[in-house]
Amino acid sequence: MLSDDGVFTVEGEDDQSCYMQIERQYAKGSYNIINRKSINLKTGPFKLFKKPGVQLTYRVNYPGSIYRNSMYNSMTKNFNLENTKNEILEQSGKKIDARIDILTEAVKKMQDTLETKSFGTAETEHPTITKLTEWLEDNEFSASYIKNICERARKVFSVDDLEDFDEVQKQVALWIGEKVKVSKVQLKALPEIILLVGPTGVGKTTTIAKLAYKYAYDQCVDGSRKIGHIITTDWNKIGAFQQIETFATILEMPVSKVTTHDDFVTLIEQNKDHDDFIIVDTAGFSPKDYENLAKQKKVLDVKNYKVQVLLCMAASTKLSDMKDIMQQFEIFGYDSVIITKFDESNHIGNIICALESKNKSISYITTGQKVPECIEEASVGRMLMELTDCNLSRESIEEKFGPIVQNRQ
Ligand SMILES: Nc1nc2c(ncn2[C@@H]2O[C@H](COP(=O)(O)OP(=O)(O)OP(=O)(O)O)[C@@H](O)[C@H]2O)c(=O)[nH]1
Ligand SMILES: [Mg+2]
Structure with missing residues (x-):
């Protein structure tokens, strides 16, 4: 039953059946019961019989009530305030929209606040x-x-x-x-095999010469030196062999070229008893040159010897490229990274982020073209000294990370 002031009545055998009737049209919470009465219901043919029942009177909470089905429309057809109700319905719809807008706005503000708290704006x-x-x-x-x-x-x-x-x-x-993780390359096993890999032109051959000198003379006294042997797999490129040969002659070290895995193993076998170290230069390949990288890997794959593989990357390489290089050269199982051409770059964020992202350590930095002097063992302190506009003093760095040894060119 409908009334013209938003108040309705329903009748049923008990309270439960009345509530069911109401909630077929209105959501729970969108109406209030304002009166309950016990009544006699007329039933049977021609409504001649009576049985006990209940009448509930309730008020719908306009405009927030949510009409659950179209029954409401058919019921309200008889209602003389239909137009008013339609208006209310319309308003109600608008208000819901408005509420959604307000809620959306509030959620957005909360998100912004959370973002600000965690990231800042x-x-x-x-x-x-x-x-x-x-x-x-x-x-x-x-x-x-x-x-x-x-x-x-x-x-x-x-x-x-x-x-x-x-x-x-x-x-x-x-x-x-x-x-920053730093690792020291120490020559232990005899012969120690050091292998340098990396993209083209980063300074591998030059670094080989610097390292060969270092390993031959470091920690040697009275003019003594260690016996080293240089091997190169880069023999095909014009001038490549001459370049390493020139360095080898100055260093008074033998240099050999290998093209196959068998050659490589034979050479190690032949020299292992009288060499203290073997240092291997490789042909530079783009990290995208999967075919040649795989071929090179085959040549260099010696399982019976301890090989320390060092990946060379130039300091000014952008971070995304460094990550690609580190990824593609992973097939060589490199132990740590040499950052070359450190002298050509003013920033170290790319280097630190690349090393951190691949969880790799740094062993050397090279700081110029001069052989053999332009190479240093990497240290945290040396890296931090390169931070631009940093107020941290050398003393504070050394206090925390130890002495900074820096070659002065
Ligand atoms: N500024 C600077 N130049 C360097 C450094 N190391 C090497 N170079 C120069 O970089 C150029 C390439 O050096 P290489 O040693 O031939 O490089 P590579 O990686 O062997 O090159 P490929 O064998 O062609 O792959 C040369 O001109 C070197 O003198 C360095 O630490 N700083
Ligand atoms: Mg080279």
């Missing part, structure tokens, strides 16, 4: 974090690396701490250093 970020981000960007650290550092900074530093950018920067520089 230009408007709400503490100026020191903004400055820190810019400094790391200038040093060519990747976005994800910067995000992690900034999150850590937000957690670790109080608002008071953040007032002092210099101190924050010093601490962050130390965090960067903590993540």
Whole structure:
């Protein structure tokens, strides 16, 4: 039964059946029972009989009520305030839309707040974090690396701490250093085999000469030296053999070329008893040249000897390319990385991020064209010294990471 003021009545055998009737049209919570009465229901043919029943009177909570099916429309056809109701319905719809808009807006604001809390935005970020981000960007650290550092900074530093950018920067520089893995190449087994791989033109052959000198003379006293042997697999490219031969002559070391795996094994077998170390130069290939990389891998695959493989990459290579190179040269199972042409780059963020992303260590940096002097054992301190616009002093770096040995050219 309908009334003209939003108040309706239903009759049934009991309360339950009345509620069922109401909720066929209105959602729970969208109406209120305002009266309950026990009544006699007329039943049977011609409604001649009576049986006990219940009458509930309820009010629909306009405009928020949600009409559950089209029954409402057919029922309201008899209702003389139909137009008013349609209007209310329409308004109700609009209000729902408006509410959805308000809710959407609220959710968006919450999201923004959460984002701001975890990543920061230009408007709400503490100026020191903004400055820190810019400094790391200038040093060519990747976005994800910067995000992690900034999150850590937000957690670790109080608002008071953040007032002092210099101190924050010093601490962050130390965090960067903590993540750099350095490994020392030590000649142990006799003969030790050192193998350099890497893309074309990064300085492999030049580095071979520098290392050959280092391994021959380092830690030797009274003019003594270790016996080294240079092997190259790069014999096909015009001038390649002459280049390594020139270095070998100056170093007074024998140089041999190998083209097959068998040649390589035979050469090691022949020299293993009188050589202290064997150092192997390889032909440079693009990381995309899968075929030649695989061929080279076959030639160099010696299982019976301890081989230390070092991957050479130029310091100014952009991060994404470094990651590709590291990925593609993984077939050689390299132990650590040599960063060449360190002198040609002003940034180290790309290097640190690449090493970190592949969980690799760095063993050497090369710092110029001069042989043999332009090579240094890598150290965390030496890397940190290359951070531009950094207030961390050499003393603080050395206090934490040990003495920095730097070749002066
Ligand atoms: N500035 C600078 N130049 C270097 C360094 N190391 C090597 N070079 C130069 O880089 C150029 C290429 O060096 P190579 O040693 O021939 O490079 P490679 O990787 O053997 O080249 P491919 O055998 O052709 O793959 C030469 O001009 C070197 O003098 C370095 O540390 N700094
Ligand atoms: Mg070469």
